[in-house]
Every structure is written in C-alpha cells, then in structure tokens.
Amino acid sequence: MKFFLIVFFVSNILYGADAAKVVKLDERFAESKNCKACHMQLVKDWEESWHSNSHFDKDEYFRKSIKYYSRKTRKSLNGVKVECATCHNPRISVTSTDINYEIEAVLGLDKGSKVNKALKDDALHEGINCVVCHNIEKIHSDRDETYRGINRVTWTKSGLMSGPYDDAKSPYHSVEYRDFMGKNSNQLCFVCHANMSSVQGVMFTNMEEEFKSDGKQCVDCHMGPKRLGVASTLKIDDGKAKKRMIRKHGFKGAHDEEMIKNSLKLSAWQKGKDVVIMLKNPQPHNIPSGYGSREILIELDYTNGTETIKNEAISLTTYYKDRRGKATIAHLAKTMSKDMSIPARGKKVIKVKKAGGATSVRISVYYKLVNDEVHKLLKLKEKQWSKKMLITAKTLKLK
Ligand code: HEC
Ligand code: HEC
Ligand code: HEC
Ligand code: HEC
Ligand code: HEC
Known part of the structure; x- marks a missing residue:
C-alpha cells in the first residue's frame, strides 16, 4: 500500500498541477490592529462578535467538528481546515487541497507545505475580519448556488476598502462604494449565510431561501439601527472627525x-x-x-x-x-x-x-x-x- 502511494505521489509531483492558489494580502491591512488608530470603536465591537471567533482555535464546537469530520471522512485534518475556511476563514492563502496533499499528509511529508504554512498565518486567527467583508470587489451571484464564501467573491486590489459611503476619503487606504455595503447588504451576508450543505450534498440550512423580509435587512438587527457617530476618528472635516450615520459591528446572534x-x-x-x-x-x-x-x-x-x-x-x-x-x-x-x-x-x-x-x-x-x-x-x-x-x-x- 505504502509503495503504491509513493509511486502515485512521485508521479503526481511530476505530472500533477498544484491546485493551491496563493493570494497575497498586504501586511498593512491584514489584521484589525492596523485599523485601530482610526476605527477603534468598530474594531472593539467586532472583537466581541462571533465573526472574530470563527477560527478553529477560538470555537470549541467548530474545532471538534473539524476533527470529527476528518476522522469520519479520512480526509487529513488540515485538508478539512482548508475546506471549512471557505466561509470561516476566507482570506486563507490556499483555497483547496488536492490528492497530492492528502498523500503527503498520510506520509507525514507535509511539514513545510504551502497548506501548513497558510494555516499558521497570524491574520487567519482573526477569522472573519475587516478585510474579509471590506475587501470584496464583486459578489458573483450568477455562480452556481453551491459556490459560497471564497468561491463566490473576487477580492479588491490590496488597500482598497469597499464601504457604504460614496464620498469617503482616507489617507491610509483607498475607498469605493459598493451596493452590497449599502442598500443591498443582504447580498453580502448571503455569501456565507446560505446554502450550507453536507459532504453528501444535503442542504441543511438555507437562510436565503427561508428569508421573508418586511423591508428590514440583516444589518438592521445584527448591526443595530443606523445612528449618528463617526466612521473614523481621524480629523478630516475642517479639523474635526466627520459626522456620519454608522452601525455597530457586534453581529450579535444565537450566542447572545x-x-x-x-x-x-x-x-x-x-x-x-x-x-x-x-x-x-x-x-x-x-x-x-x-x-x-x-x-x-x-x-x-x-x-x-x-x-x-x-x-x-x-x-x-x-x-x-x-x-x-x-x-x-x-x-x-x-x-x-x-x-x-x-x-x-x-x-x-x-x-x-x-x-x-x-x-x-x-x-x-x-x-x-x-x-x-x-x-x-x-x-x-x-x-x-x-x-x-x-x-x-x-x-x-x-x-
Ligand atoms: C457556506 C459557508 C460555510 C462553510 C463552507 C462552512 N461553514 Fe460552518 N458556519 C457557516 C455560518 C454562516 C455559520 C454561522 C451560523 C450560525 O451561527 O447560525 C457557521 C457555523 C458553524 C458552526 C457553529 C459554531 C458555533 O459557534 O455555534 C459549526 C460547528 C460549523 N459551522 C462547522 C463547520 C465545519 C466543520 C465546516 C467544514 C466541514 C464548515 N462549518 C464549513 C458557514 C459555513
Ligand atoms: C461581516 C462583514 C463585516 C465585517 C467583518 C466588518 N464590516 Fe465594516 N461594515 C460592514 C457593513 C455591511 C457595513 C455597512 C453598514 C451600513 O451602513 O448599512 C460596514 C460599515 C463599515 C464602516 C462605515 C461606518 C459604519 O459603521 O457604517 C467602516 C469604517 C467599517 N465598516 C470598518 C470596519 C472595520 C475596521 C472592520 C474590522 C474591525 C470591519 N468593518 C468589519 C460589514 C463588515
Ligand atoms: C490613518 C487612519 C485610518 C486607518 C489606519 C484606517 N482607516 Fe479606514 N478610513 C479612514 C478615514 C478617514 C475614512 C473616511 C471616513 C469618513 O469619510 O467618514 C475611512 C473609511 C473607511 C471605510 C468606509 C469606506 C466607504 O467608502 O464607505 C472602511 C470600510 C474602512 N475605512 C476600513 C478600514 C480598514 C479595514 C482599516 C484597517 C485595515 C482601515 N480602514 C484603516 C481612516 C483610516
Ligand atoms: C465570509 C463569510 C461570512 C459573511 C460574508 C458573513 N458572515 Fe456572519 N458568520 C459567518 C460564520 C462562519 C459565522 C460563525 C462563526 C462561529 O460561530 O464560529 C458567522 C456568524 C454570524 C452571526 C452570529 C450567529 C450566532 O450564532 O451567534 C451573525 C448574527 C452573523 N454572522 C450575521 C452576519 C451578517 C448580518 C452578515 C452580513 C452583513 C454576515 N454575517 C456576513 C460567516 C459570514
Ligand atoms: C428583525 C430582526 C432580524 C433580521 C432582519 C435578521 N435577523 Fe437574524 N436573528 C434575529 C434574532 C432575534 C435572532 C436570535 C434568535 C435566534 O437565534 O434564532 C437571530 C439569529 C440569527 C442567527 C443565528 C441563528 C441560529 O439559530 O443559529 C444568524 C446566523 C442570523 N440571525 C443571521 C441573519 C441574516 C444573515 C439575516 C439577513 C438575511 C438576518 N439574520 C436578519 C433577528 C433578525
């Protein structure tokens, strides 16, 4: 068996393509600490949210589910971590693992691999952080229903934040308005909160399908109503922070x-x-x-x-x-x-x-x-x- 695996492994190195795609994230934006100087309150709200707990080290239920899933499917633990990262950790620098990786993992040859390095990245510990939601360039609603999370979006170029305002200016990053940050923000939530399916193809939850709105959007309840405040404490408006209609970033839900x-x-x-x-x-x-x-x-x-x-x-x-x-x-x-x-x-x-x-x-x-x-x-x-x-x-x- 081992001999067969090794032959298979070597031939795959020679002929198989590496499926892992690497997308580099600039360190100046990767973690929420980089946003604190000007967006302290929003960062604090978000730190208390379950979006910031979506990494396996921070959520016992998620972590043990990964282990259980790996044991039952015989897929490597790291392979499962990458699979679930599609929605739980979408800024991961590899988006899938292939049979080569599985064989490396079985043989214990995966130590220095791209996959293992990607999973150790510090920024990943933040789970669904600022540069997940605010670095979405486009949501591909035309893609197959089963494509969620990472597979449903294109990222903005590094340093461009998509947001709800069309007149914002920042010295730290560029900004652009997006509908899915403003009047159509349900679309952003449905990137991940929809069509959750099992490995056998059983769809066990679909919030998009069950949703019956009376005009309210997800953000009205989960980020609270819009209220007067400042989006950034930086003095940009005649020596003062600009007054804005803002929302909380707490995303309170079933854990609250x-x-x-x-x-x-x-x-x-x-x-x-x-x-x-x-x-x-x-x-x-x-x-x-x-x-x-x-x-x-x-x-x-x-x-x-x-x-x-x-x-x-x-x-x-x-x-x-x-x-x-x-x-x-x-x-x-x-x-x-x-x-x-x-x-x-x-x-x-x-x-x-x-x-x-x-x-x-x-x-x-x-x-x-x-x-x-x-x-x-x-x-x-x-x-x-x-x-x-x-x-x-x-x-x-x-x-
Ligand atoms: C389609 C996107 C998506 C994928 C892929 C995904 N999840 Fe999730 N997961 C979510 C969302 C959204 C929630 C939050 C739902 C809620 O709290 O009601 C969630 C919540 C969970 C929870 C509950 C956590 C808690 O604190 O209560 C567990 C456990 C979980 N996922 C396990 C997994 C495992 C294991 C995988 C990989 C096999 C995975 N998920 C892949 C979107 C996804
Ligand atoms: C789960 C997605 C999500 C995450 C994570 C997220 N945001 Fe937001 N953010 C939004 C949405 C949606 C809005 C628009 C709310 C509205 O006006 O309806 C927004 C609005 C903003 C605004 C405009 C002011 C406001 O409160 O409306 C700023 C600035 C901002 N976010 C910064 C951040 C920072 C900094 C982080 C990381 C600590 C972060 N966001 C994390 C979804 C997210
Ligand atoms: C040096 C200060 C500074 C830093 C650091 C900073 N920002 Fe900003 N940001 C601003 C200013 C100023 C605005 C515009 C505020 C306004 O117009 O009310 C802004 C606006 C935004 C908006 C709203 C854009 C829009 O068009 O709606 C988002 C989203 C945002 N920042 C995200 C981030 C994230 C994420 C980080 C960390 C990676 C970050 N910012 C770091 C100063 C900063
Ligand atoms: C990149 C994928 C992704 C996006 C985009 C996203 N979420 Fe989430 N969300 C998750 C995951 C994964 C969890 C579960 C985290 C955990 O429990 O470990 C979660 C958790 C939550 C929770 C907490 C639920 C609970 O059980 O306590 C709420 C509320 C929530 N999301 C609302 C939203 C809203 C509103 C939006 C749109 C503005 C949004 N999310 C966008 C993936 C996403
Ligand atoms: C009118 C207010 C309201 C709106 C709008 C709303 N929610 Fe909720 N949501 C709640 C309340 C209240 C709870 C807590 C009760 C519960 O957990 O079921 C909740 C719970 C949740 C949970 C945790 C559910 C669970 O059982 O694990 C998620 C995830 C969530 N909402 C996401 C969303 C998304 C995504 C949208 C938009 C498509 C949305 N919500 C729109 C009020 C709202």
Whole structure:
C-alpha cells in the first residue's frame, strides 16, 4: 500500500498541477490592529462578535467538528481546515487541497507545505475580519448556488476598502462604494449565510431561501439601527472627525442571551384535556436557523397549587444520519429528520395532554446552541454549549 502511494505521489509531483492558489494580502491591512488608530470603536465591537471567533482555535464546537469530520471522512485534518475556511476563514492563502496533499499528509511529508504554512498565518486567527467583508470587489451571484464564501467573491486590489459611503476619503487606504455595503447588504451576508450543505450534498440550512423580509435587512438587527457617530476618528472635516450615520459591528446572534430573549412570541390555552402551545416567529428567518443541531426546548412544569406534580420537555431540533444510518453532525449528513424550526414570520402549534390533577402549568421556552445528540458525539466541554437560554415563559391556569 505504502509503495503504491509513493509511486502515485512521485508521479503526481511530476505530472500533477498544484491546485493551491496563493493570494497575497498586504501586511498593512491584514489584521484589525492596523485599523485601530482610526476605527477603534468598530474594531472593539467586532472583537466581541462571533465573526472574530470563527477560527478553529477560538470555537470549541467548530474545532471538534473539524476533527470529527476528518476522522469520519479520512480526509487529513488540515485538508478539512482548508475546506471549512471557505466561509470561516476566507482570506486563507490556499483555497483547496488536492490528492497530492492528502498523500503527503498520510506520509507525514507535509511539514513545510504551502497548506501548513497558510494555516499558521497570524491574520487567519482573526477569522472573519475587516478585510474579509471590506475587501470584496464583486459578489458573483450568477455562480452556481453551491459556490459560497471564497468561491463566490473576487477580492479588491490590496488597500482598497469597499464601504457604504460614496464620498469617503482616507489617507491610509483607498475607498469605493459598493451596493452590497449599502442598500443591498443582504447580498453580502448571503455569501456565507446560505446554502450550507453536507459532504453528501444535503442542504441543511438555507437562510436565503427561508428569508421573508418586511423591508428590514440583516444589518438592521445584527448591526443595530443606523445612528449618528463617526466612521473614523481621524480629523478630516475642517479639523474635526466627520459626522456620519454608522452601525455597530457586534453581529450579535444565537450566542447572545439578549438577542435570544423574546425572539419568539408564546401563547397558550387549554382545550378540553389538552394544553395548546403556540410559538410565533416575528423574525424574517427561521428560529432556530443558521447552523444545524440548534434546539428549542419547551419545558412544562405542572403544579396542583402547592407542589410540582409533573415535568415534561418537548424538543424542537433536527437530527442527522450518515451513510450508514448512524447519528452524525450536519456536515456529514446523508439524511435529515423533519425540520422542526419555527418558520420565518410564521408559527408552530403544539398540543400536549394535560397532567391529571394539575391546576396550573409553567411553560418555559429555551434556546440551546447544540442538541444533546451532537453535544455527546463531539464531547463538548465548555458550558456555553449546554446552556439553556430563556426565550420566553408564561403560566397558564388549568381547569
Ligand atoms: C461581516 C462583514 C463585516 C465585517 C467583518 C466588518 N464590516 Fe465594516 N461594515 C460592514 C457593513 C455591511 C457595513 C455597512 C453598514 C451600513 O451602513 O448599512 C460596514 C460599515 C463599515 C464602516 C462605515 C461606518 C459604519 O459603521 O457604517 C467602516 C469604517 C467599517 N465598516 C470598518 C470596519 C472595520 C475596521 C472592520 C474590522 C474591525 C470591519 N468593518 C468589519 C460589514 C463588515
Ligand atoms: C490613518 C487612519 C485610518 C486607518 C489606519 C484606517 N482607516 Fe479606514 N478610513 C479612514 C478615514 C478617514 C475614512 C473616511 C471616513 C469618513 O469619510 O467618514 C475611512 C473609511 C473607511 C471605510 C468606509 C469606506 C466607504 O467608502 O464607505 C472602511 C470600510 C474602512 N475605512 C476600513 C478600514 C480598514 C479595514 C482599516 C484597517 C485595515 C482601515 N480602514 C484603516 C481612516 C483610516
Ligand atoms: C465570509 C463569510 C461570512 C459573511 C460574508 C458573513 N458572515 Fe456572519 N458568520 C459567518 C460564520 C462562519 C459565522 C460563525 C462563526 C462561529 O460561530 O464560529 C458567522 C456568524 C454570524 C452571526 C452570529 C450567529 C450566532 O450564532 O451567534 C451573525 C448574527 C452573523 N454572522 C450575521 C452576519 C451578517 C448580518 C452578515 C452580513 C452583513 C454576515 N454575517 C456576513 C460567516 C459570514
Ligand atoms: C428583525 C430582526 C432580524 C433580521 C432582519 C435578521 N435577523 Fe437574524 N436573528 C434575529 C434574532 C432575534 C435572532 C436570535 C434568535 C435566534 O437565534 O434564532 C437571530 C439569529 C440569527 C442567527 C443565528 C441563528 C441560529 O439559530 O443559529 C444568524 C446566523 C442570523 N440571525 C443571521 C441573519 C441574516 C444573515 C439575516 C439577513 C438575511 C438576518 N439574520 C436578519 C433577528 C433578525
Ligand atoms: C457556506 C459557508 C460555510 C462553510 C463552507 C462552512 N461553514 Fe460552518 N458556519 C457557516 C455560518 C454562516 C455559520 C454561522 C451560523 C450560525 O451561527 O447560525 C457557521 C457555523 C458553524 C458552526 C457553529 C459554531 C458555533 O459557534 O455555534 C459549526 C460547528 C460549523 N459551522 C462547522 C463547520 C465545519 C466543520 C465546516 C467544514 C466541514 C464548515 N462549518 C464549513 C458557514 C459555513
């Protein structure tokens, strides 16, 4: 086997082309520290965002998913890291690995390779940083749906920042207005937040398809409303910083208890021997959405006036099975269970049998980032992954 691999490897060096494309990023712009002098507040906002945590060293769930995926597909760990970097780390200097690299990795000959060097780059640790979003020259919406992240964009020439203003001037970098930074910014988000598919071609989330807007854009909720401030603290306007309408760069989402709170509306009533629970979703995308295996947990605590007589929990989540029919993560799914999420600007009604003798029931609705099945598969340790975040709760008197 090894002999065969070596022959294959040598012949590939001789005849195979290196698929890795190198795109160089100027050091003056590569990291957010280069922007601090003039955009301090925006950098601080962004540092608290999950975009800045999208590198595998900073996100336990992502890191362990990569390991799991590598083990199950027998693709090298670094090969998987490069594959996932398409959206999680799009400024990586190699965009794909090929069979040559896989063979090098098996033989332990990959130490000094371009791929390994690319993965060690400091700027990559910043995940989705300034020069991911603001260095997009063009979004290729005409490309096949499955081309996302790095494969859906062209980068600007080094030092050119695309932004929401058409009259900005900066001594540090050149600037240009882009529609996808202004009136059409959903397009920017859909570069990555759409069409997430497994290795088997199962599309497990598509925020673009489920999106039902009432005119609001993603940035209205995830960067907050436009408010008066300064885009840059540099004194450019008659010795003063220019006043501008700006947004926060926090991109708060499912990891944030404040965002989760009240994101669904709960109503409940008794109908004969049943308790009917209705969850309405006023948001323009499903809840949960985004990454697979998120969960909504509805807990019912029945009392008879003095003590708890019964607890019950209903889970709304999606489960994934691999080629052999075994439980797996979304990215390896061959099949998935019914989508249990509450549809965008829609509702879900659930009926349960009332506990006998109960005079009231406390209904609490929680959000969890990972359901128990995947939590166990990946052996996640950090508290955040098992934490129940309260969405809403209410008490219903029973007859
Ligand atoms: C996930 C994409 C994304 C990332 C990452 C990002 N930005 Fe932005 N940025 C935007 C969008 C979208 C707007 C336009 C918001 C609007 O006006 O609707 C914007 C606006 C701006 C503006 C204009 C002022 C404002 O707040 O509207 C500046 C300056 C800016 N970004 C700098 C930065 C810097 C510096 C970083 C890195 C710390 C960064 N951005 C990271 C998407 C991003
Ligand atoms: C020496 C100061 C300085 C530094 C350093 C700097 N910028 Fe700027 N930047 C500016 C000024 C000034 C503006 C224009 C502000 C205005 O017109 O309100 C600007 C505007 C922008 C805009 C908005 C452009 C538009 O047309 O809408 C973006 C995006 C941006 N900068 C990103 C960055 C990023 C990313 C970095 C770090 C790699 C960075 N800047 C570093 C001074 C700076
Ligand atoms: C280059 C790809 C890319 C682009 C462009 C992008 N995102 Fe993201 N976004 C990601 C990834 C990857 C994560 C997950 C990071 C993690 O959890 O480690 C993420 C996380 C988020 C989160 C946090 C979700 C949570 O679970 O807490 C929000 C909110 C978000 N993005 C909104 C946006 C919006 C709004 C835009 C458009 C202005 C946008 N993103 C553009 C890739 C992208
Ligand atoms: C009207 C406000 C609103 C708009 C507009 C909006 N969102 Fe959200 N989004 C929320 C709320 C509230 C949550 C938290 C509840 C949750 O996690 O589902 C959320 C959660 C998310 C999450 C985490 C979802 C999960 O379950 O992992 C992502 C990713 C996200 N939004 C991206 C987007 C993108 C991309 C757009 C535009 C296409 C968008 N959002 C538009 C309000 C909004
Ligand atoms: C099409 C772009 C895209 C690709 C490719 C991609 N991801 Fe993601 N990933 C995202 C986005 C966008 C989010 C944020 C969704 C959310 O938070 O709801 C995300 C979130 C995640 C999360 C949840 C992180 C958290 O903190 O909750 C995990 C785990 C994950 N991805 C694993 C992977 C793995 C493993 C790969 C490679 C096999 C991969 N992703 C490839 C776009 C992508």
